[in-house]
Amino acid sequence: MKAVEIHQYGAARDVLHFNPDAPRPTPAADEILIENKATSINPVDCAARSGYGQNFFSRLGWGELPMILGRDASGVVVAKGRDVSELEVGDEVYAAPPIGCYAEFVTVKAAHAALKPGNLDHCQTASLPFVALTAWTALVNEAGLTPETAAGKKVVVPRAAGGVGSFAVQLLKAWGAEVAAICSTRNIELVKSLGADTVIDYTAQDFRDHLQDYDLALDLIGRKSDFDELDNDYKGGTDTADGSHYDEQLMSVLRRDEKAVYVTVCSPKVAFTNKYGYDEGIRRAGEEYEKRAAIAAQSGYRYIWSFFNPDAVSLTRIREMIEAERIKPVIDRCYSLADIVKAHEYCETKQAQGKIVIDIT
Numbered sequence: 001m002k003a004v005e006i007h008q009y010g011a012a013r014d015v016l017h018f019n020p021d022a023p024r025p026t027p028a029a030d031e032i033l034i035e036n037k038a039t040s041i042n043p044v045d046c047a048a049r050s051g052y053g054q055n056f057f058s059r060l061g062w063g064e065l066p067m068i069l070g071r072d073a074s075g076v077v078v079a080k081g082r083d084v085s086e087l088e089v090g091d092e093v094y095a096a097p098p099i100g101c102y103a104e105f106v107t108v109k110a111a112h113a114a115l116k117p118g119n120l121d122h123c124q125t126a127s128l129p130f131v132a133l134t135a136w137t138a139l140v141n142e143a144g145l146t147p148e149t150a151a152g153k154k155v156v157v158p159r160a161a162g163g164v165g166s167f168a169v170q171l172l173k174a175w176g177a178e179v180a181a182i183c184s185t186r187n188i189e190l191v192k193s194l195g196a197d198t199v200i201d202y203t204a205q206d207f208r209d210h211l212q213d214y215d216l217a218l219d220l221i222g223r224k225s226d227f228d229e230l231d232n233d234y235k236g237g238t239d240t241a242d243g244s245h246y247d248e249q250l251m252s253v254l255r256r257d258e259k260a261v262y263v264t265v266c267s268p269k270v271a272f273t274n275k276y277g278y279d280e281g282i283r284r285a286g287e288e289y290e291k292r293a294a295i296a297a298q299s300g301y302r303y304i305w306s307f308f309n310p311d312a313v314s315l316t317r318i319r320e321m322i323e324a325e326r327i328k329p330v331i332d333r334c335y336s337l338a339d340i341v342k343a344h345e346y347c348e349t350k351q352a353q354g355k356i357v358i359d360i361t
């Protein structure tokens with residue numbers, strides 16, 4: 001099969017290797033084999049390519065080189081393991097496996113895949129699973145939002161024009177929340193078109209001057225110093241001129257109330273495992289979490305580090321919202337698999353408006 005592999009960590013043009021004859025994977029008993037029509041680029045792919053998370057991902061069994069990166073799949077089931085009953089050969093599905101999607105064929109646990117939205121093509125569909133499940137895990141599984149409880153809640157979403165942000169804004173608006181989105185000037189129109197009630201242009205405004213008494217902050221940026229010391233290209237956070245941390249600034253617009261929630265998808269947990277090794281990194285991350293959660297608790301609100309969680313039930317609910325046209329894919333541009341270096345380099349400019357998609361066909 002055609003695939004893009006890495007045999008070592010490094011810059012996109014040095015290590016992304018197009019292989020026209022890579023071995024096709026075989027599904028385990030609980031897996032399906034997808035003929036993958038499209039995938040997309042996520043910042044974590046670029047970070048992982050550079051060596052970010054290698055101790056963490058190795059421990060989870062995803063770290064062996066050569067490796068095929070890529071976390072979004074949209075395609076057709078062409079084989080399945082003996083224990084799979086929920087999906088059939090021929091089903092058109094979408095999923096977010098941990099690795100392996102920069103390829104014509106990819107395996108995934110059947111419990112992590114769902115029928116794809118019928119109203120989208122494969123490129124549109126592949127723009128969604130990883131970012132949608134990341135937003136869903138943070139907002140629904142962790143912060144506890146439902147269509148009923150979200151209605152009327154005031155939620156602030158920075159990095160609103162990115163993949164996770166553009167999905168989160170649409171989900172929150174579909175459920176009746178009041179959304180303040182933060183972005184740069186060039187993204188204002190895009191973010192307004194997603195339904196945001198208030199748009200803060202961070203290049204001209206300090207969001208703290210405009211937002212007060214919010215119920216929920218979804219942090220998609222994180223604390224810069226959590227990522228600074230990494231010996232690779234990954235730079236997650238952005239802190240502002242007055243020297244305070246970005247996460248602290250977001251928390252400062254929350255209501256002082258135990259029902260208010262700060263939830264971040266940009267915690268330092270994986271970065272700590274890079275710096276200290278897996279076991280020590282996890283121990284230190286646990287200590288850091290307790291410290292930060294205790295400070296947040298003094299101000300009265302819940303403090304959460306959220307990590308993407310794959311599951312077919314959430315993907316099915318997401319599909320229903322897409323088919324009802326309550327959520328639309330936001331796609332910046334599309335590349336072929338052979339042009340994946342350009343796609344990674346574009347992702348690393350951090351300028352993408354929505355998603356960067358790869359058409360594998």
Ligand SMILES: NC(=O)c1ccc[n+]([C@@H]2O[C@H](COP(=O)([O-])OP(=O)(O)OC[C@H]3O[C@@H](n4cnc5c(N)ncnc54)[C@H](OP(=O)(O)O)[C@@H]3O)[C@@H](O)[C@H]2O)c1
Nearest residue numbers: 134161162163164165183184187265306307308350351352
């Ligand atoms: N915990 C998890 O499981 C999990 C899962 C997925 C993603 N994540 C993390 O979530 C974050 C958002 O991911 P994404 O896929 O939505 O990102 P993305 O699509 O690459 O975000 C692109 C947007 O980021 C903004 N941006 C530009 N420079 C930036 C900078 N220096 N720092 C921060 N933002 C900048 C730009 O908008 P403006 O020009 O408007 O600023 C751009 O439109 C990433 O850090 C990613 O690693 C975590």
